[in-house]
Amino acid sequence: MSKAPGNIVSAEVTPRKSSFKKYIPFLLLAPVFVYYAVFWLWPVLSGVKEVFTDLNGNFTLTGNFELMAESDLFGEAVFNTAAFAVVSVILQYLIALVLAVLLSRKFKGAKLMMFVAMIPMAITPTATAILWKTGLVRDGWINTILMNLNLIESPLVFMDASGFNAVLMIIMIDTWTVTPSVMIILVAGLQGMQRELKEAAYTFGANKWQIFKDITLPILKPSITTSIIMRLIAAIQVWAIAVMVMGYSKVPFLVERVAFYVDVVPGVDTSSKLAFTYSFLTTVVVLLATVLYLRVSRQGDKRGGEKT
C-alpha cells in the first residue's frame, strides 16, 4: 500500500456518539413507559388483585363473582348492556354511514350541515342529560311537540319507562349524542378515497349503488372497523346518561352498577368489592368484544392498504 502524500486525515468515527443515537427513541419513550407503569399497570394489577381476594384478604377465585352474580339487578345490568351495545352500535353506524355519504357530496351548504350534524357531539354529556330530561318529563318539550302535531291526546309519561323501553330511550339519547363522532371517522375515510377509483367503475357501467357496494364500502373498511370498535367499547361502558336522566338503578348497566357502588353506597364493605368486580367484568367484556370483532373483520382482509 503506497503512502498517501501530505497529511492523512482519517475520519474518526466516535463510537460513543453513534451508540447514543441508538438510544434516542428509547429515551423518548421512557416517560411513557414510566407513566404507564405507575399509573396504569399498577392500578390494573392491584384491581385484579382485589377481585381475587375476599373481604378477609384471602385468595378466592370465584367468591367475588358469586357476590356480584347474586347482587341486585346483576342480570338486568348484563342484559341491558348487551342489548344496548348491539342495537346502538348498529343503529349509529347505519345512520352515520348514510350521513357521511350524503354530506361528503359537494353541494351548497354541505359544510354548514356537517357542522350542525357535529354539534351534538360537542355538547357535554351532562348538558345532554339535562336537555333530554327537560324533554322527557311529563310537561317537557317532547310531549309539547307530540301534542302540537296531534300525535297524542295526553302527555306520555316517559320517566316511568322500565325494562327494554327504558333501554330504548337511552339508545335514542345516546344515538343523538354519539352518531356525529362515528360520522366524522367515516367522512375522513371517504374524503381520503381517490375520486378516480369511483370514476373508473362508472366508466365500466356501474350504477351508484354498485359503486357504493363494490368500491366505496370495501375501501372504507378500515374506517368502518375503527369506528365500530370505538363505539362498541364506549357502548359497553354506558352509564352516565342513564343515571343523569333516569337516576340510579332505574336502567341498570354494567358501569352504572360500578358508579352505584361508588357513589351511592360507598360505605359498605361489599360495595368496594362489587365495584371492583363489576369493573373487572366490564374490562374483560370489552377486551373480548374487541378481539372477537377484529378477528371476524380481519378474515376477509388480505390486501395491503387503502390508498394505491
Add this chain to the structure above:
Amino acid sequence: MMDRLSIVQKTVVSIFLAGMMLLVVVPLLFFSTVAFSNATEMSEFPKNLFPSFNVTVLVEAADDGQYEIFYDSGEGYESIITTGKADKLEKHFRRQYSVTVSGEQLLEDFARTQTEGPQEFTYKKDVFYNFKQFFNIVPNAASALKNSIIVSLLTILISLSIGSLAGYAMARFSFKGKSQFNVAMLIVRMFPVVGISIPMAVMLIKMGLYDTLLGLALLYSVPNIALTAWITNSIFIGINQELEEASMVFGAGRFQTFMRVTLPLAFPALAASSMYSFLTAWNDTISALILTNENQTLALVVYKAIGTTSSGIQYAAAGSIVLILPALVFTFIIRKYIGQMWGGVEL
C-alpha cells in the same frame, strides 16, 4: 355526470337531511329556552320553542293599596298574588319571573291602575338570572369552573409533552420492539377507564394526591397520552422527513430541529389533538366522581345539580351552557382538521 341525482333521489336526500337538521336543532332550541326560562315558565305546558325575554303581567288595583297580579300561562289570566308590600313584590317578580326591578319601582309603576283601571305591564327579564342563580345555589360553582380549567390545562400539558415525544419516536425511528409497543399502546388506549379509576383512587390516596387537581389530571392523561401518541404519530409521519434532514445538514441538532422545524409545522394538528385532551378532562364526570371530594370540576358540579330535583333544572341548564361553550367553539375551529387527523389513522 356520475354525481347527478334524479329528482326522486334528490327529494329523498333533502328530506333526510332536513330531518337530521331538525332533530339536532329543535332539542337544542328547547334546551336554550329552558336555560333562559323563569320559574313560572318552567311549570307551563306546553313548553315554548324559543326563549322569551319579556314578562307580561296584568295588574289590578285592590283594596288597601294592594295590587292583584295576574299571569297568563296559556289559558287566560289567573290570579297569582295580591300584596302591597314592596319587598314581597320584589321577591315575587324576581323569583317567579326573573325580573329584577326594585319593589319601590314596581309600586310606582302600578300606581296608575288605581286611576286608570287594570293594565298590562311588560318587564324585561334579567337574561343572566339563571346563570347567576346557578353560581349562587350550587355550592362551589365558581371555584369548580376554575378547577375545570386548571385540570384541563394540566391534562393537555402532561398528555402533549409525554405523548408527542412517544409519537415522534414512533414516527421517526425504527427500533426493536416497535410493533409490540404499538400493540401495547393500542391496548391502553382501548382500556375502559372505569377499570382503573378505583385502584387509581386508592393509589392517589396513598400518594397524598386524593382530591387534588393534579391527581385528576394524571388520571385523565392515562388514555390521553396514548391517544396523543397515536395522533401525533400520524401527524409526524405526514411531515416530510427531508425538511428535518435539511435542518440537520445545516448543523442544527435533533432537538433544535424539533423545536424550530417540526413543531411549527405540526402545530395546527397538535393544537387540534390537544383540544381532544382538553375536552375529555373538561367533560368527564365519573373519574371526578371517584377521585374528588372538595375540589370538584364544573362537569361534576353540574351533574350533581341535576340529581337534586326536577325543579330548578333551569339553573342547571344555565350552568351547563357554560360547560358547553368551549366544546362548541372547539368543534367549530377544528372541523377543517378532522380529515387530517382521522384520515391516516388505522387500527
Add this chain to the structure above:
Amino acid sequence: MSYLEIKELQKRYTSSGPLIVNDMNLLINKGEFIVFLGPSGCGKTTTIRMISGLEEVTGGDIMIEGQSILDKKPKDRGVSMIFQSYAIWPHMTVFDNIAYPLKLQKVSKEETKKRVEAAAAATDIQGLLKRYPAQMSGGQRQRVAVSRAIVVEPKIFLMDEPLSNLDAKLRVSMRTELKNIHNKLGATSIFVTHDQAEAMSLADRIVIMYKGKIEQIGTPMEVYQDSATRFVAEFIGTPPTNFFMTTIERDGGGLRAMNEFFRYQVPKSLVSALTPYLGQKVEMGVRPEFISISPEMARTEGYLADVEIHFVEPQGSHSILILDMGGNEIKIHTSRYMDIQAGTRISINVKEERVMFFDCDTGVRVK
C-alpha cells in the same frame, strides 16, 4: 364516415366562467393513434373526459360512427378509459380488477376467465393475476389498467397521461408496448400527454391544444416542420424553435426582415405572403438544427449574423451551442462542429426552406 367526430365542442364549468374547451372540431379515423398534446390547463383532459362520459358537454356534439353519444352512459358509448393514477381497485386482486367490467355486464364465469386471461396476456401480466395492487410496482399496476381497458373490447381507447407517473426509463419502454398493443388489436386510441417527445414518437396524428383551442392537427412531421402557429413551433421540438422579432422592409425587389442584429433577406417563396406586413413587426422562427455555422466573416447562403458562442452543451452525438442576441437566447444544434469552444466568434446561417414567420397578434404562421 369518420369513426369519431368532435363537432364544435364546448365546455365551461359555470355559466359565467371561462370556456375550458372552446369550439373544438376533430375527425378521427378507425385505427388511428391520436395524441392530444398541450400544457396543463389546455383542455385536453377535459375533452377526453367528455368523450368518456365523465363530464357533461356544454355545447357541440360528439359522434361515434355517425351517432351522437351525448345521451349515452359511458359503458354504452363503446369507450374504455385508462386513468393517470391507474385507478386500480386496491381491495381486489388483479384478476378481479380486470374482470369487474365483465361482471357488470353479467358475462358468464367461463367467458370472463377466458377474456381476462387473454387481456392479461396482452400486457404480459398473466403471472400476477392473484396478486393485490399493493404488492405490485407502478409499472405493473399500469399494465393492469391497460388490461382492464382491453377486456371490454371497446371501439375507442382513451388514455389520460398513462405514462406520467412512471420513471423515465419505464416511460420509454411502456411507450413502445402501448403502441404495439394498439397495433395488434387494431384499436383506435386517443392518448393525452403534455410531453411532446412522447407525442412525437407515438402519434399517427397530433392534436396540439392550448387554452381550450386546437392549435394544429397533423402528423408528427407536419407539426414539426410545418408548424401552424407560434405556439406549436415553440412547444414541439427540443431544444425549441428560436424566435427573433423583426420588422419587414423593402429590399430591392424583395423584402428583408430586420432587427438591430441582422438584416435577413426573406426567401422569394415568402415575399408575397409577407408583403402585407411591410413596416410591421413579425416574429421569425428557426429551429436549432436548421441554423448552420461558418467561420466569422464568411458570407454563405442564408447568412444571418456574426455572433459569439456563450456556452457549449455537448450531447455526445451532437452539441448545442448557446448564443445571446440582445438578451434573446439562441440555440444551435450541430453535429459537425462538436468541439468548438465557448468564446469563439462565428457566423450563423439559416436554411431558407425552414424559416418560419408568425403574425405577432394571432400567432398564425404566415405562408
